[in-house]
Amino acid sequence: MAKDRVTVIDIARAAGVSKSTVSLVLQASPLVNEVTRAKVNAVIRDLGYVYNRGAANLRQSNSKSKIIGIVVNDLTNSFFAELAVGVDMVVQSAGYVQFLANTAESVDRQREVIASMREHGISGLILSPARGTDAADLKPLVASGIPVVNVVRQVAGAKVSSLISDNHAGMRDAVRHLVGLGHHRIAFLGGFPDTAVFNERLQGYRDALSDVDLAVHDELVVSSAPSRAGGVAAIERALLLRERPTAAVCFNDAVAFGVCDGLRAHRLDPGEDFAVIGFDDVIEAQTAVPALTTISVDPQGMGRRAAQLLLKQINAGRADAEAIVSSVRLVVRQSCGAAIDKRERLSLL
Amino acid sequence: MAKDRVTVIDIARAAGVSKSTVSLVLQASPLVNEVTRAKVNAVIRDLGYVYNRGAANLRQSNSKSKIIGIVVNDLTNSFFAELAVGVDMVVQSAGYVQFLANTAESVDRQREVIASMREHGISGLILSPARGTDAADLKPLVASGIPVVNVVRQVAGAKVSSLISDNHAGMRDAVRHLVGLGHHRIAFLGGFPDTAVFNERLQGYRDALSDVDLAVHDELVVSSAPSRAGGVAAIERALLLRERPTAAVCFNDAVAFGVCDGLRAHRLDPGEDFAVIGFDDVIEAQTAVPALTTISVDPQGMGRRAAQLLLKQINAGRADAEAIVSSVRLVVRQSCGAAIDKRERLSLL
DNA sequence: CAAGATAATTGGAACGTTCCAATTTTGTCA
């Protein structure tokens, strides 16, 4: 039953033409006569022919493989799932297909999957690097002329394009908003301090406070895993301070949700008794109760932009590194205390 | 700078052996002398050779491509993201790499991506079919001997393996638990009624009620999109009933979270004033407040099992369809009203 | 040391496609 593959030669024989003609038909070349094309296409349908891209790709080493890779550090984080969906959209409609791999923050795994993808002939890579990724890890890739677009995180010294969100400005805007609402003890909660993203956001927090001549208290900065559970832990610690904060900016939305959970466990009502702002604007941010005030980075849009950038570089053949910082905007919802009437909000659903 | 690919022949020349020997080294054949192997490997490293699987695969059409495909109907749903992570784990450690595509419930898109993956020579496919997928859509795939494992949803009449969770038993257990807690007006909230999964779960709900001689009231079954927003909408409608329910089983966890949101908007405390049970046990279920009582299907484990099944079939060369229904268990947390002391719970984090 | 066995290496064909140069067919016009 496992019939051997039907090949372009089988088609040629059945249609009474040469394999070259069939090939021309496959690439929709204008060189071939209309009636021949029709005949060949009919045979292709009849015999259930499936094009062998591997073979094609072997011959035309100049042209590319219609495969791109995307490797992310944590696919269980819905931010990255959204990002992958964005990439998938543009990649699919460009006739490409994507390898996807999850590294779970392991640089070893990352090295392996990138190597494997390379052997399979990807013509470009979108990478959200695992923590600790070194420029040297990307060296062989870029040396062989394969375009790489880093997203979310940069890797210092690597000559690749990057698309990151404006972490500094985003956090600065969040803090300014809280200050405008009258808060002056504002905590910075969550995230691992050894990452560039953390430090950019932290700097935005500090600068915003300095701008309005508020002191920066180090005890108000409490790091934790960038997860929901981490958020619970962080707010727990923050509430132990002699002088409690009255508001918090969070490393990301997951942390912010955890912070809300932790507040409720202390009978504090997020958005009423304590202001919370997240970062990312994941999809749940708008439907959560209270809806989360957050910095919108539109992960799906970011995925789309990254894919577009990558495809541009692939088509150009040249991959001159460009660093795009994607602007970001504060979306005010309920969790920061600027609540609108709840009945009104519900009617929006 | 775009140096042409270094090939097995370049290696051979540089190492002073034949290309056949280099090939042998690449496949770690025991036929080659230890010192030759070392020499060749050294050259491979020096020249930065990268193996061309496309070419290799062309020759050995018998053996397979080390690529599998996974296509899901909604990657933004964290259930599927988790599933993909599970697949990724076993697939990666088997030396495979995966194409991933999202169909967003479009059968057209699904057809396209499957065709594309086929052209790229996948040796197996894990598929969570889009709504409305017909057995005929999978026909050409299975005809060409490519193993397919359906997950989550079955497609009637297709001769492929499937791995679905025991929807009937899961929902039955959930309802029984609520009955045991003294509820007798129990709603069934969320989900699209035109899906097999919905109907299996609904049947479990009905059977559990019948088992204890409780009447099944149709107005207590309110369908909606299987999302958080859908959950809000569903509970809104349920609360309008003359005789309100006191508890709800939900189509999935996303709906359950929405139901909790909706309850809070009505100043009802989920887990205190109203019992809620979800389905899926997504990762947020344990950290949410209140922690969600739910039916655990362990999406990541399901992904792993699906991948293992697929690899087994690939290696066997035979793909006799087997239908596995994965058993499922009720995880009792806070949202169903069997709350443990909150302080105790927090200390677990 | 002859001779057979074993170990190691090798050249060429094959996989399914594309590309190129060459050839055949068709069309045009004086």
Add this chain to the structure above:
DNA sequence: TGACAAAATTGGAACGTTCCAATTATCTTG
């Protein structure tokens, strides 16, 4: 109709690997 141009088709080489049969080098043993 002859001559030339344009359109359509074609055979063979090439892509980078693996496989096979054949060859050469090395070891055993009587």
